[in-house]
Amino acid sequence: MTDTATDTARGTVVETTATTGTPHPLALGFRATAKTITPVEPEPAASGHTVLHTRNLNVDYGQFRAVRDVSFDVHQHEITALIGPSGCGKTTVLRCYNRMNDLIEGARVTGTIEYHGVDLYGEKVDAVEVRRRIGMVFQKPNPFPKSIYDNVAYGPRVAGQRKGLGEVVENSLVKAALWDEVKDRLSDSAFELSGGQQQRLCIARAIAVDPDVLLMDEPCSALDPIATARIEDLMQEIKQEYTIIIVTHNMQQAARVSDMTAFFTAEVHSENDNRTGILVECDHTDVIFSNPSDERTENYVTGRFG
Amino acid sequence: MVTRLIDSRSRSAIAASIQGRRIDTGGLLFRSLLQSALVLTLVILAVLLVSVFADGWSQIGGRLGEFLSGTLRSQSKDAELGVHQGIYGSLWIAVSVAVLAFPIGIGAAIYMEEYAPRNRFTSFIEVNIRNLAGVPSVVYGLLGLAMLVNGDIFGLDRLTGGRSTLSAGITLAVLVLPIVIITSGEALRAVPNSLREGAYGVGATRWEMIRTQALPYAAPGILTGTLLSMARAVGEAAPLILVGAVTGRLGDNPALLDLGALSERFTALPIVITSWTQQSGRDTGFAAAAAGAIVVLLVFVLIMNSAAIGLRNRFEKKRG
Numbered sequence: 104m105t106d107t108a109t110d111t112a113r114g115t116v117v118e119t120t121a122t123t124g125t126p127h128p129l130a131l132g133f134r135a136t137a138k139t140i141t142p143v144e145p146e147p148a149a150s151g152h153t154v155l156h157t158r159n160l161n162v163d164y165g166q167f168r169a170v171r172d173v174s175f176d177v178h179q180h181e182i183t184a185l186i187g188p189s190g191c192g193k194t195t196v197l198r199c200y201n202r203m204n205d206l207i208e209g210a211r212v213t214g215t216i217e218y219h220g221v222d223l224y225g226e227k228v229d230a231v232e233v234r235r236r237i238g239m240v241f242q243k244p245n246p247f248p249k250s251i252y253d254n255v256a257y258g259p260r261v262a263g264q265r266k267g268l269g270e271v272v273e274n275s276l277v278k279a280a281l282w283d284e285v286k287d288r289l290s291d292s293a294f295e296l297s298g299g300q301q302q303r304l305c306i307a308r309a310i311a312v313d314p315d316v317l318l319m320d321e322p323c324s325a326l327d328p329i330a331t332a333r334i335e336d337l338m339q340e341i342k343q344e345y346t347i348i349i350v351t352h353n354m355q356q357a358a359r360v361s362d363m364t365a366f367f368t369a370e371v372h373s374e375n376d377n378r379t380g381i382l383v384e385c386d387h388t389d390v391i392f393s394n395p396s397d398e399r400t401e402n403y404v405t406g407r408f409g
Numbered sequence: 410m411v412t413r414l415i416d417s418r419s420r421s422a423i424a425a426s427i428q429g430r431r432i433d434t435g436g437l438l439f440r441s442l443l444q445s446a447l448v449l450t451l452v453i454l455a456v457l458l459v460s461v462f463a464d465g466w467s468q469i470g471g472r473l474g475e476f477l478s479g480t481l482r483s484q485s486k487d488a489e490l491g492v493h494q495g496i497y498g499s500l501w502i503a504v505s506v507a508v509l510a511f512p513i514g515i516g517a518a519i520y521m522e523e524y525a526p527r528n529r530f531t532s533f534i535e536v537n538i539r540n541l542a543g544v545p546s547v548v549y550g551l552l553g554l555a556m557l558v559n560g561d562i563f564g565l566d567r568l569t570g571g572r573s574t575l576s577a578g579i580t581l582a583v584l585v586l587p588i589v590i591i592t593s594g595e596a597l598r599a600v601p602n603s604l605r606e607g608a609y610g611v612g613a614t615r616w617e618m619i620r621t622q623a624l625p626y627a628a629p630g631i632l633t634g635t636l637l638s639m640a641r642a643v644g645e646a647a648p649l650i651l652v653g654a655v656t657g658r659l660g661d662n663p664a665l666l667d668l669g670a671l672s673e674r675f676t677a678l679p680i681v682i683t684s685w686t687q688q689s690g691r692d693t694g695f696a697a698a699a700a701g702a703i704v705v706l707l708v709f710v711l712i713m714n715s716a717a718i719g720l721r722n723r724f725e726k727k728r729g
Contacts, residue, residue, distance in 0.1 A: 206609060208527055235612035245603035247622065258611030261621070305607070312611050 152179045154316060154346045155200060160214035162195050162204060168379045169195045173214070175365050175385035177316075182338060182347045184357035184388065187367030187403070192380020193350040194242075196367070197318050199223075200348065201237040202230035218316075235262060237316040238309035243325050244301035246293035246308075251276075251285050254293045254304055258312035271311055279307035280337050299330025306337065310345070317341075319349040323356065335360050354404060357388065364391040366400045461707075465700030476701055480662045481655070481676065481684075485694025492702050494659050497670070498574055498677035499643050499709060505578025506585055506642045511635050514589025518631075521590070522597040523619055535594075542587035550648030553580030558652055570672025572653025577675060580652050581645055585638035592634020596627035628724040636717035640710050646679035656684035678706040 155177040162170040170192035177183045185193040195204070202223070204210040216223040223233060235258070246254050255272040264271070272289070276282040281303040285296070293304055302322055309317060319338075323331040338347060338360050351357050357364050365385035369378040383397050395401050414420065462469075468476045479491015525531045557576035560566030569576040600623045608618040624631075650656075655676045663670030676684075685699035 201610065203606065203609065206606075231612055231614050234610060239606075239610040241603060241606060241610070243603060245601075245607040247604065247607060248626065257608070257613075257621070261608075261611065261613045261617045308607075308611060 151181075153177070154179050154219060155348075156215070156217040156220070157196075157199075158215040160196065160199065160212070160216060162192070162199060163211045163213075164207065165209040167377055170380040171370070173367075173380075173382045175382060177346060177348055178363070179346050180342055180344075181362040182342050182349060182360055183363040183365065183385075184361035185348065185350045185365050185367060186352075186354060186357045187380070187383075188369060189352075190378045190380070191367040191369040193367050194320050195380065197320055197348060197350050200316065200318055201234045201239050202228075203234075203239065205230050235312050236314050237318060238312060238314035239318045240302070240305050240309050240320065240322045242321040244298055244305050246296070246301050246304050249293060250290045251293050251296070251304060252289040255307050255311045258308060262312060272307075275307040275311040276304075278310055278337075278341055279303045280333060280340075281307055297330075299326050299333060302326060302330070302334060303337065306334070310341065314345065316346045316348065319347060321350050321352060324352060331356070354392075358392050361388045364388045366391060366395070366397075366403060368399055368403070458707075461700045461703050463700075465697055465702075465704050467697045468701030469704050476698075477705070481657065481659050481681065483658060485685075485688075485692045485698055490698060492678065492681055492705050493662055494655075494676050495678040495681035495702060496705065496709070497663055497665055497667075498577065498654070498675045498680070499706070500665060501574045501671060502578045502581050502677060503639055503643050503713065505575070506582045506639050509579065509582035510586050510589050510638070510642075514586050515593045515631060515635070517586075518590045518593035518597060519619065519624075522594050523615065523623065538587045538590050542591055545647075546584055546645050547647045547651065549580055549584040550651030552583065553577070553648060553652045572674055573672045574675040575671045577649050577652050577654065577677065578671075580648050581642040584645065584648060585642050588638040588641070589635050592638070593627070593631045596630025596634065597623060599630060600626045625724070629721040632717055632721050632724065636713060640713060643677075643710060643713070644679055644706070646677075646683050649677055649680055650683075654680040656680060656687075678702060678709065682706065 153176045157176070158174045160170060160173040161168065173192075173196055185197060187193055198204050199212055199216060200218075200223070204212055212224060218233070218237070222228070238258075247257060249257070252272055255275050256268045259268055259271050273282060273286075276285060281300060284300060285291075285304075288295075293301060296304060302325070306317075306322070323334055326334070335356065338349070341347075349357075349361065363385060364387075366383045367380050368383050369380055371378055383399050384391070384395060386395070391400060392404050395404065401407075475488065476491045477496070478493050479487075479489045480494050482490040484490075521531065521535065553576055555561045556563070557565050557569045557579055558571050560571075566576075569579065604622050604626060605618055608622045613621065646654075653674070655674050659674060659676055661670060661673055663673070682699050682702045685695040685702060689696040689699060
């Protein structure tokens with residue numbers, strides 16, 4: 104873990120805010136002006152700079168604690184995989200990063216999540232702006248009931264962009280490795296695509312708003328091995344530009360694509376059979392799969408459990 | 410690969426076990442019950458249509474133009490007897506429902522489904538709206554009488570002109586409001602969550618998500634529900650009697666688009682039908698006139714429903 108990098112980044116942010124007197128561009132709370140100013144890129148930093156700094160994260164749904172005391176860092180231009188058995192809170196943690204849990208009534212997030220040193224759950228933070236910077240690809244491909252073009256153009260459009268949409272759509276589809284398959288039928292319904300194509304369309308849709316981070320919630324679980332391989336290749340290509348967190352049930356996938364792996368497991372409360380997710384360890388992927396420090400991790404990755 | 414069959418005795422045993430011709434009596438009985446339910450419905454409808462057309466033929470076949478432009482008369486032989494005043498009333502009642510009940514009802518439904526928190530208070534409100542949808546229409550007629558005609562509250566009679574088309578339209582708009590809210594709410598609830606999340610995921614605000622995803626997806630359902638409620642409003646007679654629909658003689662015969670007559674005394678097709686049926690006791694010619702008016706009302710509702718189906722198909726096509 105590179106706590107020093109984070110601290111440096113955080114220090115910089117505080118200083119900038121104090122000296123200039125204007126809100127730091129990453130302070131996200133100014134939706135009214137956000138459409139007129141060009142988004143400022145995150146502070147240039149060496150590779151390995153911490154993008155998402157999570158400390159003592161708890162998530163509760165009403166009386167039920169879904170995730171307890173999760174702490175780990177996600178670094179820029181790396182792929183971080185969240186693995187673990189069902190019900191261990193991987194998806195719940197993932198959905199904290201783009202404030203998706205806000206949409207669930209009774210969900211409460213406590214602890215610290217800092218995005219480039221800025222508190223993601225700070226008072227002035229606008230969840231809508233967060234989601235433009237931290238995009239998401241869902242478990243089941245969920246294209247909109249619109250044309251292929253309109254699906255990709257949707258994000259830029261809601262962000263207020265009217266010009267140059269064609270270019271954005273083309274670039275996003277190229278990056279998502281879908282352009283050659285759909286360039287002649289952009290006005291067809293997205294539902295006419297195969298499952299794998301639909302998921303790549305959803306990736307194109309997510310990257311069309313030029314996010315900084317991509318959250319992928321089991322993006323291949325509904326796809327066949329060939330479509331899965333295409334998406335894995337794609338992730339390797341786009342990680343030069345994005346920071347990716349992927350939740351996966353597939354350990355081979357985590358081993359193949361990720362730089363870092365976080366292993367989660369569930370504590371079962373014997374009194375009511377509720378499960379609370381905890382993070383066992385987060386380390387370099389090769390360490391997790393060859394020489395993990397926790398016995399539970401070893402049992403899981405060697406297939407003795409789960 | 411060598412194909413090896415089992416011996417013929419075992420094979421015939423297997424054949425016997427999978428070739429059984431069991432007669433599924435329960436299933437057949439159930440199916441014929443369902444079929445007869447459908448047939449019965451169709452027969453009743455056919456009898457109704459045929460008899461209404463046959464009875465009303467002397468009016469709608471012989472003198473359709475005069476019948477459509479004529480007015481309420483005391484003699485069925487009167488050359489100016491017709492349903493024009495009824496069409497005027499029903500048309501503007503339908504318009505009032507569209508203008509008042511649709512935006513308010515759909516708006517309330519969007520708020521309930523998309524914005525309001527789910528707690529005891531909101532579920533209490535929801536139960537009450539469902540109950541309101543079941544309140545007899547006469548009760549709404551009483552409400553219209555007190556508020557819009559007598560002006561007991563807020564002095565609204567000055568606005569509506571008392572016993573007028575406008576009072577009738579507002580009363581029926583209030584009558585169908587709960588139905589519009591319930592059907593629109595159900596259509597919105599059927600919008601898949603993945604669609605909402607997809608929109609939020611690329612940075613849509615709640616309003617943008619509703620406008621670009623939830624409403625277009627729910628549009629066919631909302632449309633079906635609202636237009637069914639309009640058909641119901643157009644067919645209501647009881648509340649109109651309380652609001653003061655004219656059953657006997659009505660002086661004015663306003664042109665269909667004459668907005669000035671909205672605050673005048675009025676009648677409507679269901680009232681015309683009721684009134685003429687009652688009068689057929691003393692003047693048998695009114696029976697044919699009532700049947701003719703029924704045909705006009707049926708065509709009126711048919712036009713509205715076809716418009717609804719056409720629009721719905723267009724929305725559904727868009728939905729993909």
